[in-house]
Amino acid sequence: MQFKDSLANFNISFTQQVQDLFDQQPESVSPKLLSAMRYSVENGGKRIRPYLMALIAETIGVNSDKILPAALALECIHSYSLVHDDLPAMDDDSLRRGKPTCHIQFDEATAILAGDALQALAFSLISNADISDNVKVYWTQCLAKHSGYLGMCGGQSLDLIAENEQVDLAQLEKIHSLKTGALLKCAANMACAAKPELKxxxxxxxxxxxxxIGLAFQIQDDILDVVSTTELLGKPQGSDEKLAKSTYPSLLGLEGAKQKAQQVYQSALEQLAEVPYNTDSLAAFAEFIINRKY
Amino acid sequence: MQFKDSLANFNISFTQQVQDLFDQQPESVSPKLLSAMRYSVENGGKRIRPYLMALIAETIGVNSDKILPAALALECIHSYSLVHDDLPAMDDDSLRRGKPTCHIQFDEATAILAGDALQALAFSLISNADISDNVKVYWTQCLAKHSGYLGMCGGQSLDLIAENEQVDLAQLEKIHSLKTGALLKCAANMACAAKPELKxxxxxxxxxxxxxIGLAFQIQDDILDVVSTTELLGKPQGSDEKLAKSTYPSLLGLEGAKQKAQQVYQSALEQLAEVPYNTDSLAAFAEFIINRKY
Structure with a gap:
């Protein structure tokens, strides 16, 4: 099967799991808040993070059911970050994946609370998973670290500060390794933790x-913001330039950014070469990241 | 020692623990975000939740050091909820405990991120505590449940919906049991969980x-909003009326609300009477809640 097809298949079954998750929540507490939470996770993108987690689990021989709570938790965290990121006080986006952002579809206060409650739901999911306490504790440590001040939130803060400022390549890399890379690393770490005997x-x-891969993803994101279209992206093309953000193309030129992406991609493949498992699916994943058009 | 003095002493030592916690975080990630997080937890109020946790721990013979990570986590959650609650899209408050709210002192985007990162920090703290995995997992489940959709966030959502609407007593009680009661219950449950052999x-x-106690706290809060002063409260007096919120005084009259508070207080004491430990300090805590003037 082509990589794109298996990603699409995964997306369908994972989105079904998301729906099942929200079907299990009691509506009676606050139907409006639950709708906003559900809306934000169901309006999923490519499901890159849970898919990466599933691929690594499969690679090392861990049943995908075992890591499902962690994958759902990670997607809740990613979704909450997008909800808060889209708020007027942050990126002020009205469109996300071609649909109204949460605060447009509902209201700002509900969007803030939906994000907060999604974060709590993430930790609830992993702490109630059907796996040993040892793994649950590791998952909690891992998710809290990579999503919080030392990870995603820290990166978002640096990203905001960097708007309208010229940052150098090292700082840009730091921002993205925290903002985007941290959750991808978290996906890998959580999948591995489900197999304690792993080397x-x-x-x-x-x-x-x-x-x-996280770095390559971000460079490609920056490139697509220059060369792609609003329709393909599902968000306004050219928004980085509008916000006067430093990006890989703005620092290295478009060709330089493309070269950098290729270099990072090759380094990623070199890591896989040293893993004592069949990593073909992960190599295909890396290729997809670097060649994607949306 | 008088109750007020021991609460004040606790406040001093707990705030020192908060300072130590933030001293341990690496500044290098995002100094601005870390400052906003620190500002929001250091600008503490009465530290009711960690104090309640400490009192219950002491009552059942659990060393207070053992539950410190849980107490700090709970205070991080409480603090993040205040930061987000104060945002323009929510209560739009510029003053909290007599000081500028987080989004006034910093900016809105930073306040949103600081709240998010404080929630993650809370889960990081409990998952890294020096206690058995079993207890850590329970703490995580408990904190996630009581702070999320099924608890505090759910209650805040209902509270927002109830603005400018007439709600009945049952709904008001539901709102407060989620919005305020849930974290207090969480304090009790987490303290108890540190002693697995507890009945x-x-x-x-x-x-x-x-x-x-949570209910009594809220009724007293509503009463104080009518009878106290802005100076004593550290926030604008009369803000419930301004927001056209249903409160215990608005539904029961001021005298009715005071009677209700007394009834709830007596019921709380009845619960303590059946506990096989010396609960004098908890009775004093309950009395403080009901008689406080600020």
């Missing part, structure tokens, strides 16, 4: 692989 | 005691 060196290779 | 019946009495 530490393999864990480290996957960690490094996803850090590089 | 379930005692756990349940403390759970019920704190639910009642």
């Amino acid at each position: 530490l060196s393999t864990y480290q290779k996957f960690d490094r692989f996803t850090a590089l | 379930l019946s005692t756990y349940q009495k403390f759970d019920r005691f704190t639910a009642l």
Whole structure:
């Protein structure tokens, strides 16, 4: 099966799991808040993070059911970050994946609360998973670290500060390794943790692989913001330039950014080469990241 | 020692623990975000939740050091909820405990992120505590449940919907049991969980005691909003009326609300009477809640 087809299939079954998750929540508490939470996770994009987690699990021989709570939790975290990111005080976006953003569809206060409640739901999911306490604790540590001040939130803060400022390549890389890379690393780490007997060196290779994939993803994102269309992206094309953001193309030129993306992609493949499992699906994943058009 | 003095002493030592916690975070990620997080937790109020947790721990013979990570986590959650609650899209408050609210002191985007990162920090703290995995998992489940959709966030959503609407007493009680009661119950439950050999019946009495205390707290809050002063409260007096909120005084009259508070207080004391420990300090806590002037 082509990579795009298996990603699309995964997307369908994962989105069904998201629907099941929200069907299980009691409506009676606050139907409006629950709708806003559901809306934000169901309006999923490519489901890159849970898919990466599933691929790594499959690669090392962990049943995908076992890591499902962690995958759902990660997607709740990612979704909440987008809801808050889209708020007027932050990126002020009215469109996300071609649909009204949460605060447009509902209201700002509900969007803030929906994000907050999605974060709590993430930790609820992993702490109630059908897996050993040991793994649950590791998952909680991992998700809290990579999503909080030391990860995603820290990166978003730096990203906001960097608007209208010229940042250098090192700072840009730091921003993205926190803002985007942290959750991808978290996906890899959580999948590996479901197999406690995994070799530490393999864990480290996957960690490094996803850090590089995260960087490649961001460079490609910056490139697409220049060369793609609003229709393909599902969000306004050219928004980085509008916000006067430093990007890989603005710092390296478009060709330089493309070269950099290729270099990072090659380094990611080198990490995989040293893993003692069949990593074809992960190599295809890396290729998709670097060649995607949307 | 008088109750007020021990609460004040606790406040000083707990605030020191908060300072130590933030001193341990690396500044290098995003100094601005870290400052906003720190500002929001250091600008503490009465520290009711961690104090309640400490009192219950002491009552059942659990060392206070053992529950410190849970107490700090709970205070991070409470603080983040205030930061987000104060935002223009929510209560739009510029003053909190006599000081500028987080989004006034910093900016709105930073306040949103600081709240988000404080929630993650809370889960990081409990998952890294020096206690058995079993207890950490329970703490995570408990905190996620009581702070999320099924607890605090759900209650805040209902509270927002109830603005400018007439709600009945049952709905008002539901709102407050979620919005305020849930975190107090969480304080009790987390303290109890640190002693796995505790009788379930005692756990349940403390759970019920704190639910009642939470209700009494809220009724007294509503009463103070009518009879106290902005200076004593550290926030604008009369803000409920301004927002056309249904409150206990608006539904029951001021005298009716005072009677209701007394009834709830007596029920709370009845719960304590059945606990096989010396509960004098918890009775004093309940009395403080009901008689406080600020």
